[in-house]
Amino acid sequence: MLRIVSVVSICILFSIISYAQTNITGQVKDINNKPLEKVTVKIINNSKVTLTDEQGVFSFNDLPAGKYTLQFTSTGFESFRKTVNSGSTHEITLLPSSEQLQTVEITGRKESGYKNTNSFIGSKTATALKDVPQSISYVTKEVMQDQGAVRMGDVVKNLSGVNQFTFYDDLTIRGFRINGGSTTQLMNGMRTFTGFWKQPMVNYLERVEVIKGPASALFGNASPGGAINRVTKKPLEEARKSLSFTMGSFNNNRALADFTGPLNDEKTILYRLNLGYENAESFRDLQFDKNLVIAPSVSFLPTEKTRINFDAVYNKSNSRLDRGQSVIGNDLYSTPTSLALSASNDYLNEETYTVMASLNHQFNSRLAFNLAYLRTGYSQDLLEHRSANGYAVDMDSVIVPNLVARQAFIRKSKQYSDNASAYLTYDAHTGKIEHKLMAGFDYTQATLPPGSAQQTANNYLLKTGASKAYNPKKSADYQTYQYTTPDGKVLTLPKPNVSSFDLTRKNNQLEDVSKYVFGNAANSATVPTFSSLYGVYVQDQIKLGNLQVLLGLRFDTYKDKANYKTDSQEVVSQHKVLPRIGLVYSLTPNINVYGIYTQGYNPQDAATQANPLSGGPFSPIESNLIEGGLKTEWFNSQLTANLSVYQIRQKGTLYTASAPEQPELMIQIGEERARGVELDVTGQITSNWNITLNYAYNDATITEADSKNQIYVGKQKPNAPKHQGNLWTKYIIPAGPAKGLGIGAGGNFVDSRNVSNNATQVIPGYAIFNGALFYKVNKVQLQLNFNNLTNKTYWVGGYDYIRLFPGAPRSWQATISYTF
Structure with a gap:
């Protein structure tokens, strides 16, 4: 009996333990x-x-x-x-890490949504944006996807103080122009360039970010307004694939793919492949775009201390070059915004590639080494008919306002750039003071090699068969023709080498270029050039309690070789020391106040210096920035709100002289100044409610000029609006019968702008409203975007009233995407 009781007790005990x-x-x-x-x-x-x-x-x-x-x-x-x-x-x-192994981005961003926490652009180290003592704005891929953004012009409206200058890859930042044709743009923090004429697609980008103000102390010569950095998508540790198909207004068709994940069980080899194909027409006459983008990326992580990455982007583009809309006289509404001056046999064929390799090795917990190399190549094959930047004239040289003088270009060129960077980072402590030390070297070179060539047909035909600028005093030397005006008058006009474009008849036709008188143009497309930059820099990020100090110093050597590899090669060398001093103080855990002083330096473009028609040589461009502001986080760090106040001064900017008989003549302005305030709000209000909002006030004026150019003093800089802003918000219903249904809405406004220095030609301000609908079921999402809902007529930028760049009318696009 006792044995039975013991057995029962043990069973009860095990039952109690099991129940616990x-x-x-x-x-x-x-x-x-x-x-x-x-x-x-x-x-x-x-x-x-x-x-x-x-x-x-x-x-x-x-x-x-x-x-x-x-x-x-x-x-x-x-x-x-x-x-x-x-x-x-x-x-x-889990919160994103502010300290990551790589100092160049090697593995993909884990965050999803409108907010980005860390960046490398402000210090070349993985630093929380709130701890960088300089304004940095960004647009994540999620914002681009929700807005249906295709090109940079669609993206930059989300960046405070940034707006389009033209249709090209051509922007102003805080009133200072930056374009893709220069080597002062960045990809993954490395210097590169784009083809300039066409904005590249953005489907392979993780985010677009801009560091405001001169970034020369970090990256060498750059625009004083800021530097654009395109961050490509990197591999992720988890397998993910997506496909999307889009169709919309103006026969717009696109197909995109994004594949990523590990290539082995150990996850030491990761890959990502982005593909894009576009076949689209335009609201602009005769314009179209056919693009193919292939962007692979591979990350090799052999140990916890060593990481290697390879990125490549290949873009093949077939299109026509759109030089903008022309109007009759000063009447902006005298021609439709669809009007372009192209001939039906014009073409622009471009190929661009970038190849980047990077290595990060952590010797120990304090010391790390970073090495990166980026190669960019570009080629173009062009035939275009465009304006000659003026109207046709009669025998007395009086303009005929409905006839735009034209010229034709045939151009074949190639261009290359190389960028190498190597630097060490070291974490140290001196008592209670923390240091993140950095010392590095970088080298950049850009080459326009011999063999690039351009032929130009322009001016008016002489009776001898040659062409020459028209001189009314020698009118008897020129061929003539009869022109009937829209009101029936018959005029005798000097005969142009390339037929003028009649704005009233819109004569876009096939042109016989064999009849033109071509000459080798003495301009930047035919002058081989070579420029290089050697930079040595040191930086210390110091932290003591709530105070952070950034101290940076850079020494650069610039070298230009005009008439590269010819008997008349000329070499010009320049040197510059550039300081950078910044402070950040944490008032509370979610509010930082900051201030910065930095200098910028930019030698004049080598091709411009070498061009005998430009009027050079010219002194280099020098600039400085004073900026302060607040960087804050709210709603459990899900929403950021940043405010900046700044002043930028620049000396030595080149502008077109607007001399009709010397279209390539440049003038150099003594000083420009931009003062402004910027506000950026980005992130989530709730887990299903995203928002991005920005506003910028920018007073960018010319403050000093020599005695010949006093007319420009006090004028607002071209394509530099005083006021601009943007709002976009998206809400997804989280539960109930309508779960997965979402709506997006927003708009952007831009103040009126001067399109030239003399401020007599102005394009009006505008406000555009956009919307979107989303519906997601399991792994499938349907998306419908509506742009310019009120069908507003507006212009995003321009050079003058002969080269205006209008915005698109009301349009739509529908996208279906599948993630698996």
Whole structure:
């Protein structure tokens, strides 16, 4: 009997112990409320470890009752610990890590949504944006996708103080022009350029960011307004694939693909492949774009201390070059915004490639080495008919306002750039003071090699068969023809080499170029050039309590070779020391105040200096920035609101002299000054409500000029609006019968702008309203975007009233995407 009782007691005891075994479960998300897969969850002082599934869910089973400390770790996120009771369920939010192994971006951004936490553009190290003592604005891929953005012109409206100058890859930042044809743009923090004539597609970009003000102390010569950085998509550790197809107004068709994930079980080799194809027409007469983008990326992570990355982007483009709209006299509304001056046999065929390799090695917990190289190549094959920047004239040289004088170009050229960068970072402590030291060297060269050539047909035909600028005093030397005006008058006009474009008849036709008198143009397209930059720099990011100090110093050597590899080659060398001093003070955990002083330097373009028709040589461009502001975070760091106040001064800018008989003549302005205020708000208000908002006030004027150019003093700089802003917001219904249904709405406004220095030609301000509808079911999303809902007539920029760049009328596009 006693034995039976003992057996029963033991069974009861085991039953009680078994009953006391409990579970701990939960879900891990990022700050955008997106589930995080394959997060390592470990019980401290226990051998149990698990990974979250694709929904971010984790579970520990059969745990004895009691308290446990859980540790959550994932690459790209801050490690997090939480003490919990057994038998409980938890929702965990991981914050992005402000300290990552790589100092150049090697693995993909883990965040999703409109907010980005870290950047490398402000210090060349992984630094939280709120700790960078300079204004940095950005647009993430999620914003681009929601707005249906295709090109940079669609993206930049989301960046405070940035607006289009033309249809080209051509922008102003804080009133200072920057264009893709120069080597002062950045890709993944490395200097590069685009083809300038056509804005590239943005489907392969993780984000677009701009550091405001002179960035020369970091990257060498750059625009004083700021530097645009295109950050390409990098591989992710989890497998993910997506396909999307778009159709819309103006026979717009696109197909995009994005594949990423590991290539081996150990996840030491990761890949990403972005593909894009576009076949689209335009609201502009005769314009079209056919683009193919191939953008692979591979990350090799052999050890925790060494990471290697390879990126490439190839873009093949077939199109026509759009030089803008011309109007009759000073009447902006005298011609439709669809009007272009192209001939039906014009073409622009371009190929661009960038290849980048980078290495990061962590010697120990303090010392790291970074090496990167970027190669860019570009080629173009062009035939175009465009304006000669003026109207046709009669025999007395009086303009005929409905006839635009034209010229024709045949151009074949290639251009290359190389950028290499190597630097060390070292973390040190002196008492309570923390230091992040950096020392580095970079080298950049840009080449327009011999063999690039351009032929130009322009001016008026002489009776001898040659062509020459028209001289009314020698009118008898020129051929003539009869022209009938729209009101029936018959005029005798000097005969142009290339037929003038009649704005009233819109004579876009096939032109016989064999009849033109061509001459080799003495301009930048035919002068081989070589320019290089050697830079040595040091930087210290100092932290003491709530105070952070950034000290930077750079020494640059610039070298230009005009008439490169010819008997008349000329070499010009210049040197410059550039300081950068910034302060950040944390008033509260979510409010930082900052200030900065930095200088910029930019030698004049080598091709312009070498062009005998430009009027040079010219002195280099020098600039400086004083800026201060606030950087704040709200709603559990999901929303940022930043305010900046700045002043930029620049000396030595070149402008077109607007001399009819010398179209390539340039003038150099003594000083320009931009003063302004910028506000940027980005992120989430709730987990289903995203917003991006910006406003900029910018007073950019010419303050000094020599005695010959006093007329320009006090004028607002071309294409530099005083006021501009943008709002875009998206809300997704999280539950109920309408779960997955979303709406996006917003708009942007731009103040009136001068299109030339004399301020007599102005384009009006405008406000554009856009909207979108979204519906997601499982892995499929349907998206419908509406742009310019009120069908507003407006212009994004221009050079003058013969070269205006209108915005698109009301349009739509529909997208279906599948993620698997």
